[in-house]
Amino acid sequence: MxxxxxxxxxxxxxxxxxxxxxxxxxxxxxxxxxxxxxxxxxxxxxxxxxxxxxxxxxxxxxxxxxxxxxxxxxxxxxxxxxxxxxxxxxxxxxxxxxxFPGGTHALQHAFIDAYDATLMPFYQFAIPAAFKIITPNSQHYFRTTREAFFGKTLEDLLPTGQAREEEWAKVKAAFDKVDGWVKKNEASSLYFYGTDPSFADFTVAAVLVWLKKIWGEDSPEWQDIMAWNEGRWGTLLKELEKYETIV
Incomplete structure (x- = not known):
């Protein structure tokens, strides 16, 4: 074996x-x-x-x-x-x-809970986009379960017009908030704890990889995120790219 x-x-x-x-x-x-x-x-x-x-x-x-x-x-x-x-x-x-270096288990888990809650505004943009890359056999399951959870069709979940601008501003505010958390790490301007990546950094990067894949690198949504916070999020992904191997 x-x-x-x-x-x-x-x-x-x-x-x-x-x-x-x-x-x-x-x-x-x-x-x-x-x-x-x-x-x-x-x-x-x-x-x-x-x-x-x-x-x-x-x-x-x-x-x-x-x-x-x-x-x-x-x-x-x-x-x-x-x-x-x-x-x-x-x-x-x-x-x-x-x-989890230096006994940061509890701190990192607290961060992950806060991070997940802070970024809730982007799901209304991300879930409809994710549907487009679901395998055909699973699209019906994905649609029915997500629509039941959100109480809306995938089409209605995605904001449009003035509502889109207002909700997208909430997404930027969420990333700004996380950016502020990272800046409190005096040892590194990129990672949350010390000078090496931790599970918290992988949690952030995992969401970013997902958004890049569902929207595409040329999408206005992804281009916005890459421009926010002095390009922090693109820099983080580039630094962690060596850990994206798929085997």
């Missing part, structure tokens, strides 16, 4: 397939820690059945089956959810680069 970790990721139509922000956190983690792995692609509409069949535990108060997930044949461990995976890999491979 191979000792290579199995990484379960969500399939899409983009080159290389990887697009989900949650699974990108785990891909960054595996690549940064130089842990050998291979990817198994799973259609979104198949996630729950696939997880149940392969013994992947539910997440979110044990009520939902989600990806990313990993299986480590060396320890026989199966685990889901990007933060839990990061904690597990940090403990299991202590001699690899650190995701």
């Amino acid at each position: 191979s000792n290579i970790i199995i990484f379960y990721d969500i399939a899409s139509t983009v080159p290389g397939q990887a697009f989900s922000p949650n699974t990108w956190k785990t891909r960054y983690t595996l690549n940064y820690k130089r842990i050998p792995y291979r990817t198994v692609w799973v259609e979104i509409h198949d996630v729950e059945a696939f997880c149940k069949k392969n013994g992947i535990p539910p997440t979110h108060d044990l009520t939902l089956y989600t990806l990313p997930a990993i299986y480590n044949p060396t320890t026989g461990t199966t685990i889901a959810e990007s933060s839990r995976i990061a904690e597990y890999l940090e403990a299991t491979y202590p001699d690899t680069p650190k995701l």
Whole structure:
């Protein structure tokens, strides 16, 4: 049996397939820690059945089956959810680069919660765009589940006209707020903690990669983000590009 970790990721139509922000956190983690792995692609509409069949535990108060997930044949461990995976890999491979340096576990998890809440305004722009790169077999599932969650059709979710300008201004304000958090790190103008990337940085980069893939690099939305905050977000992605390998 191979000792290579199995990484379960969500399939899409983009080159290389990887697009989900949650699974990108785990891909960054595996690549940064130089842990050998291979990817198994799973259609979104198949996630729950696939997880149940392969013994992947539910997440979110044990009520939902989600990806990313990993299986480590060396320890026989199966685990889901990007933060839990990061904690597990940090403990299991202590001699690899650190995701949570200097006892920053609690601080980073608090940041991730705040970051997710702060960037809520962009989902109304991102979800309709994400639908366009979902595999055909999963488009119906994606549409019905997201429309049920937001209480709107994907078409109505996307703001237009004056509402679009107002809501997009909220997105910029959210990025400005996160930019202010980063600037409090006296050791680095790029990373949140110290001079090396941490799981918090991978969380931010994972969302950025997702937005770049769903909108496209030439889109006005992506061009706006690249211009904000003195080009911080493009610089961060460029610095972490070496950890974007898809295997």
